[in-house]
Amino acid sequence: MPGHRSGLSWPESVRTGLAGLDTTELASTDDLHQPTGPALAAMELAAQCFGAGKTWFLTNGSTGGILTILAGLVGRGRTVILPRTCHLAVSHAMALLDIQPVWLEFPQSVPPDPLGFLPVVSVTMVAEAIQLHPDSAAVFLTSPDYYGRCADLTAISHVVHQAGLLLLVDEAHGSHFAAAPGLFPKTALASGADACVQSAHKTLPALTQGGYLHLAESLLGREPLAAGRMTAALKIFQTSSPSFAIAASLDFARAYLETEGQEQAQKTLASIEDLATTLWPDYLVSPAAANPVRGEFRDPLRIVIRSRNPLARPATELARELSRQGIDIELSDLTRLVLIPSLDQPSHDFERLRQALRIGLADSPGAQPGYTTMLQHLEQSWLDLLVQAPECVLAPGDALLGQQETAWIPLADSANTVVAQSIAPYPPGIPLLLPGERMDRPRLDLLLALRNNGINLSGVDHDSIRVVV
Numbered sequence: 001m002p003g004h005r006s007g008l009s010w011p012e013s014v015r016t017g018l019a020g021l022d023t024t025e026l027a028s029t030d031d032l033h034q035p036t037g038p039a040l041a042a043m044e045l046a047a048q049c050f051g052a053g054k055t056w057f058l059t060n061g062s063t064g065g066i067l068t069i070l071a072g073l074v075g076r077g078r079t080v081i082l083p084r085t086c087h088l089a090v091s092h093a094m095a096l097l098d099i100q101p102v103w104l105e106f107p108q109s110v111p112p113d114p115l116g117f118l119p120v121v122s123v124t125m126v127a128e129a130i131q132l133h134p135d136s137a138a139v140f141l142t143s144p145d146y147y148g149r150c151a152d153l154t155a156i157s158h159v160v161h162q163a164g165l166l167l168l169v170d171e172a173h174g175s176h177f178a179a180a181p182g183l184f185p186k187t188a189l190a191s192g193a194d195a196c197v198q199s200a201h202k203t204l205p206a207l208t209q210g211g212y213l214h215l216a217e218s219l220l221g222r223e224p225l226a227a228g229r230m231t232a233a234l235k236i237f238q239t240s241s242p243s244f245a246i247a248a249s250l251d252f253a254r255a256y257l258e259t260e261g262q263e264q265a266q267k268t269l270a271s272i273e274d275l276a277t278t279l280w281p282d283y284l285v286s287p288a289a290a291n292p293v294r295g296e297f298r299d300p301l302r303i304v305i306r307s308r309n310p311l312a313r314p315a316t317e318l319a320r321e322l323s324r325q326g327i328d329i330e331l332s333d334l335t336r337l338v339l340i341p342s343l344d345q346p347s348h349d350f351e352r353l354r355q356a357l358r359i360g361l362a363d364s365p366g367a368q369p370g371y372t373t374m375l376q377h378l379e380q381s382w383l384d385l386l387v388q389a390p391e392c393v394l395a396p397g398d399a400l401l402g403q404q405e406t407a408w409i410p411l412a413d414s415a416n417t418v419v420a421q422s423i424a425p426y427p428p429g430i431p432l433l434l435p436g437e438r439m440d441r442p443r444l445d446l447l448l449a450l451r452n453n454g455i456n457l458s459g460v461d462h463d464s465i466r467v468v469v
């Protein structure tokens with residue numbers, strides 16, 4: 001990230017002309033909040049390209065889009081069915097909008113997938129939750145996740161719509177899916193979602209913070225007022241001076257996807273397959289893993305790498321070493337590396353990655369007996385806690401924004417406190433504790449162990465956290 005590779009994916013004219021695109025609302029430009037001219041035309045082209053009934057440009061990422069969708073389509077105080085494995089932005093939206101969560105129940109203690117740490121929501125889980133809570137307003141899901149794993153949105157949208165609910169999707173990591181329908185999983189909209197957000201800046205050549213918010217044509221048919229509510233919500237959650245430079249890059253990203261996306265995707269996917277073949281048997285690389293017959297869907301552009309040899313150090317350390325060699329890893333958890341190549345990533349970059357991984361392997365200190373088992377055990381505890389439905393002592397909104405006193409205390413001394421803000425290993429940014437949850441001993445031990453193994457903790461500042469006193 002960002003998907004424009006320091007501007008290398010852009011033509012020279014865009015690279016050098018960027019400052020000229022940074023304008024405000026003028027007669028010759030348009031108004032991004034009330035577009036009637038070129039901005040409207042650009043958003044209409046995007047709607048056509050992504051198969052939406054209506055599209056808005058987001059200039060503060062999917063974060064702003066998630067707040068907007070939940071405010072515009074769900075509204076205050078209503079119930080939403082969702083997994084606890086959503087991005088931080090969702091818990092903030094819940095707190096601000098006083099949304100009542102119905103947590104989807106994952107099977108307990110499933111071993112982590114070698115190439116995707118986060119659990120995937122199944123249609124059965126959604127059907128069971130709807131049966132118990134038929135009055136909910138919507139089902140909110142993330143697909144694909146950080147590891148590129150996707151839910152079976154087609155089957156899920158069928159169940160959701162039969163019950164008369166809305167299906168809202170955080171497709172932050174999937175804006176490139178529309179580039180090559182045969183090569184990538186079906187988009188959320190093509191699978192029947194009513195609305196979705198996409199962080200174009202993650203996988204398309206758009207400026208950081210650039211994203212799309214799409215409403216399905218079918219939703220606009222059923223609820224013609226939905227577009228107006230979305231525009232009103234966007235005025236709340238997006239700056240009153242949305243950046244035209246970001247908007248222009250979103251227009252460029254759409255045009256790029258339409259004209260070059262398929263061809264570039266083919267080339268890059270071939271490079272990834274080649275990488276997987278040549279790194280075997282030392283490393284397992286993601287494309288090998290998806291099995292559509294078993295109902296598994298995976299983004300083939302997302303590279304997840306895991307060593308097959310006993311580990312001598314956490315993947316975070318290997319990531320730091322690769323970064324010293326000029327290869328920026330998007331995410332490293334305890335045992336996996338996750339990389340986001342751009343659609344036009346040149347093949348020599350894959351060669352550099354291959355060589356760096358080989359050097360990393362050769363330089364790796366000998367594994368201590370039991371070290372891999374220790375990391376796997378830690379990972380299992382992390383996953384076990386992530387799939388447990390949160391039990392909030394205080395409502396997230398009250399803990400985050402209420403009047404009660406809070407204090408910063410050392411993380412190490414926080415056992416049995418109630419946290420006042422989300423604490424999330426980042427990336428992937430999935431809160432291990434939501435505001436209002438109790439810091440019990442297993443969660444505290446896990447956070448300390450993750451920190452000691454090089455995982456960054458969002459919500460922990462100088463080793464301290466904010467708790468309710």
Ligand SMILES: Cc1ncc(COP(=O)(O)O)c(C=O)c1O
Nearest residue numbers: 060061062063087142170172199
């Ligand atoms: C699944 C998911 N949703 C939403 C977001 C927020 O996206 P943005 O950075 O575009 O605001 C992220 C960011 O990493 C994410 O991983």
